[in-house]
Amino acid sequence: MDKFVIRGGAPLSGSVNVTGAKNATLELMPAALLAPGVFRLRNTPNIRDVWTMSRLMSSMGAHAELNDNELFLDTTNIPRQEAPYEHVKRMRASIHVLGPLLARYGYAKVSLPGGCAWGPRPVDFHLKGLERLGAEITLEGGYIIARAERLKGARVSFDFASVGATFNVMAAATLARGRTVITNAAMEPEVTAAGRFLQKMGAQIEGLGTSTITIDGVDDLKPVDEETIPDRIEAATLLIAVAITGGRANVCKTNPYHLAFVLEKLEEAGCEIDIRADVITLKAPEKLAPVGITTAVYPGFPTDVQAQWMALMACADGTSTVTDTVYRDRFSHVPELARLGCDIHVNDNTATIRGGGKLTGATVMSTDLRASVSMVLAGLVADGETEVLRVYHLDRGYEGLEHKLTALGADIRREKTEEM
Numbered sequence: 001m002d003k004f005v006i007r008g009g010a011p012l013s014g015s016v017n018v019t020g021a022k023n024a025t026l027e028l029m030p031a032a033l034l035a036p037g038v039f040r041l042r043n044t045p046n047i048r049d050v051w052t053m054s055r056l057m058s059s060m061g062a063h064a065e066l067n068d069n070e071l072f073l074d075t076t077n078i079p080r081q082e083a084p085y086e087h088v089k090r091m092r093a094s095i096h097v098l099g100p101l102l103a104r105y106g107y108a109k110v111s112l113p114g115g116c117a118w119g120p121r122p123v124d125f126h127l128k129g130l131e132r133l134g135a136e137i138t139l140e141g142g143y144i145i146a147r148a149e150r151l152k153g154a155r156v157s158f159d160f161a162s163v164g165a166t167f168n169v170m171a172a173a174t175l176a177r178g179r180t181v182i183t184n185a186a187m188e189p190e191v192t193a194a195g196r197f198l199q200k201m202g203a204q205i206e207g208l209g210t211s212t213i214t215i216d217g218v219d220d221l222k223p224v225d226e227e228t229i230p231d232r233i234e235a236a237t238l239l240i241a242v243a244i245t246g247g248r249a250n251v252c253k254t255n256p257y258h259l260a261f262v263l264e265k266l267e268e269a270g271c272e273i274d275i276r277a278d279v280i281t282l283k284a285p286e287k288l289a290p291v292g293i294t295t296a297v298y299p300g301f302p303t304d305v306q307a308q309w310m311a312l313m314a315c316a317d318g319t320s321t322v323t324d325t326v327y328r329d330r331f332s333h334v335p336e337l338a339r340l341g342c343d344i345h346v347n348d349n350t351a352t353i354r355g356g357g358k359l360t361g362a363t364v365m366s367t368d369l370r371a372s373v374s375m376v377l378a379g380l381v382a383d384g385e386t387e388v389l390r391v392y393h394l395d396r397g398y399e400g401l402e403h404k405l406t407a408l409g410a411d412i413r414r415e416k417t418e419e420m
């Protein structure tokens, strides 16, 4: 297992590029199951979750090859329409293969993901949505088994604008007979990117980026070449790294429109933000102002940036709150941040952060992807040495984070640990 060893203190400066979006890639890859042939996905992040999706799809009979952020995906034959537990337990986004497999083959067997570090995370919206399209779904031995001769278009309304469920239903509906209308659809840029990809493949989709998506089913789809959108969560993380260290740096190859809410909050905290095309320049203030946030579905403040924001607010001059309305239990980073000196108290789904105290280096343990990166951010300003253990969580979603931070002047290195 690897750990990061960080010596805090250096203000970040220079320029850094953002990688392709993890969550978009985890929709584009399964979407490729809808059509036989060879797909080329450019700007694919070289991260563990993409390796897991590649392994899962290979176990079904696809062929995946990732070189220099270019992924070739051959989905000509998928003889095993099954996502085994050993892959799904590693990554919940494995559920994204359900809709595409069912639509193309009329059958899919996918392990139930189970809970995760931040609560039960059910998949009922996915299943109800596919049932609305005519799928017959049973649960056997911890597996979802879905069958349908050919799916039929229907009206599907979600109680909550779920990213994954919107993807599964939209993808399945592309090959259904007739029209599907999804209401309260997710508007996240990654869902829109998947929709555009499906359109390129020949799908008839309208309303992407709005809460109503209409899909008119077609008989078949074709493989395509696509470039993945930039990772807005990685961009936000890097901007917060610059802000927390009191630095000034350029975060390049971003889509600033996808970051509007986060950028405004950074400005409220006193950061100067300058946007030129796909480059965001952030200059940190002398003292960060406390700014509360409440997470919400896009275009609101992303739950995936909540932990990083908490680390930033621990360094602000005053008290602020962070409320998570998307994942109400997503606070596993709090006790670890406390080990670094952050003063945070959680009540229900709101954390109160008393900023301004001194952070000091300590050994902390990664618990999930965004939690671990919040510890890295705190480590960048803590006095002395911070060790972040189990960075495999972080490697799920960040490509070479330590190299990017080193290029900006941070003192961070990866080391092997004896830990089992």
Ligand code: UD1
Residues within 6 Å of the ligand: 023, 024, 026, 092, 093, 120, 121, 122, 123, 124, 125, 126, 127, 160, 161, 162, 163, 164, 165, 190, 303, 304, 326, 327, 328
């Ligand atoms: C995706 C992202 C994840 C992000 C999340 C919210 C990927 C691979 N992951 O996850 O990084 O944090 O969106 O922006 O894209 N829910 C149900 N039943 C369901 C589905 C969801 O109750 O069937 C609830 C969830 O428990 C949660 C909320 O809906 O409270 C939002 O979840 P959802 O948007 O589905 O998240 P994911 O697609 O799993």
